[in-house]
Amino acid sequence: MTQNKDTSYDYLIVGQGIAGTSMAWHLHESGKKILLVNDSSLPSSSKVAAGIFNPLTGKKLVKTWLADEIFPFAQNFYSGLEEKLDIKILHQASIFRPFRSIEEQNSYLAQTSDPGISRYIQSAEKQQNVPEHIHAPFGGMEVIQSGWVDLPLLLEKSRDYFSNSGQYLEAGFNTNDLKISEETVFWKGFNFTKVILCQGFNARENELFNWLPFTPVKGQILEIEIEKLKTNQIVNQGIFILPVSETHCRVGATYSWDPLDWQTTKAAAEELKGKLEPLLKVPYRVTSQLAGIRPSSHDRRPMLGIHPDHPRIGIFNGLGTKGVTLAPYFANQFTEYLEKHKELNDAVNIKRYFSLYFR
Template identity: 55%
Template sequence: MKISEYDYLIIGQGVAGTTLAWHLIQAGKRVLVVGDSSRPSASNVAAGIYNPLTGRKLVKTWLADEIFPYAVRFYNQIGESLSVQLVYPQNIFRPYRSSEERDRYLSYVSDGDLAEYIAEESDSQAKVKGLNAPHGGLEVKGSGWVDLKELIKNSKNYFIENNQYAESSFETRDLLISDKRVTWKGVDAGKVIFCQGYDARENTLFNWLPFNPVKGQILDVTFDDYSADKIVNQGIFILPSLTKTEYRVGATYSWHDLDWESTEDGRAYLENKLQPLVPGSYTINKQQAGIRPSCKDRRPLVGMHPEHKAVGIFNGLGTKGVTLAPYFANEFVNHLCEGTKLNPEANIARYFSLYYH
């Protein structure tokens, strides 16, 4: 077999592998993405919501001021290149659970650091037809969702057309590593970057990292009386789909029973959260499960192996992968190409002691 030469071999074509590949291609690098369509992927299940203010205490997401604008620009740029819309800006309506919560949230809003993300306040449930929100709610702006399925599908087609994609399963034992290069099944590359999501736990090169994967389940639902043009978030999210009649409802969080199967317990949990919000009737059309590749400190896992200088990882993006992926792909590519420093909170060097232990 003739040896094919690339600068970078990327293993995995979820949101991590896809965004990293695009950044390397834009940097003029020769890239080969290895994807295995037979494997389940969290990116194909994820709702793709980006939300700058999270949690009951309305906390600004880590690095929100830098990460969110960058992600939106990146996805819009890629969407333009692929002639497909990927970004759907939508406000997030957060119904107050009580008048006390309303007062508390409004005190948070007076914080100048959050003000830019707050739209005008709603004091009526009439904002969203069929929603039970007697105390009104708060609208968050600078939010929306990214169509990750379209991103991955159209990017894959682009990579195939440009001889930048190989459909194949991957076994670490098939990888030959030298000081400056790697070889895999007749492919010679300067570096290999693993973007395997949950599957990285089985990768003997990086299984020492403290992965803490989280299983999540979502429902696709048709409501009889509910209608919204924005995302609703109160413990769960209700996301309008492009069909205007179906909505996605999610998500569960489970650190055990880590498989890709949807469960009755997962559905019951989501329905118990949904029914007080939307008391009208609805039909569940589909239920899906995915495993988010999270890390114990809830920060990405980015960087090069402590011993093998031609081997790197881009993983651990967790529940906020849709916004973390573009920003840290850009940072990683700048590090690889120009030697700039990685954010120490994301750099896997923070865990090198586990490797040498």
């Protein structure tokens, strides 16, 4: 952090994953003075996440919640940061979904008559060939308006930007260190108008919001090497195969709930390899394995809003597996709520859980 004598800020943002980083950018762009505090020694799901954005998910080809609004917003957000930070983080890439059977082929093709879904499917005449490295005897479907975001690079360059402007502090955080009054919030010699907690999985240990129904999910991915990969297409059939260079891919992801730790396991590696090998036509080599804990909620919707008893303390959490698209959109909505008093979407407002706090 650049040294200065300032001790007063509009906002303290705690946590620099995709939630905290998105909040920091939106508040900063709205003219607010922020201090972004983060402990880089702590594990972070955003550092592990593949960053894929996919408008059609699941075995039944379901359109992602609010995709028509969220996806364009996210792509504009990341494109803007590419220009501002002079980096490449947004990678447009279609997603090839191999059909498992003739029945699945017929079922999926029948769904393309739905205009809400067809807009995200490549027309037959523009469909690419089946990727050379993929086994797909029944063909497949190409999903468009998809791709991935290089989250580790985004977080690193955002941290550098805010550090250089005196708005980043590398430090641990404990809610017990907050001194909350009617006029301001004090923390370690600084004072703030509001505090926004964006702590991901670590929010479960936060006494102010531990009443929220967090349902975190552990996920593991493999990083593999394939010789002479000739496509940037993502493959999705039970697992994803994400090319990140001409020779390297990420493969994932597993889902588990016990134990909720950050350790990789042999069982998860075998599970992923068991799904990968029937898909691949070519040899591969595992180069590493990563684990993260997704900060999900009970109803699979983000959790944002203001504490019921402390109007200067807010939370932005519960982004789950789709944080790369949810974070920019709802960081913008939260900023407009905080600064312009615009209402939050009821589906994400933590007011839906106030009964858990007051019981």
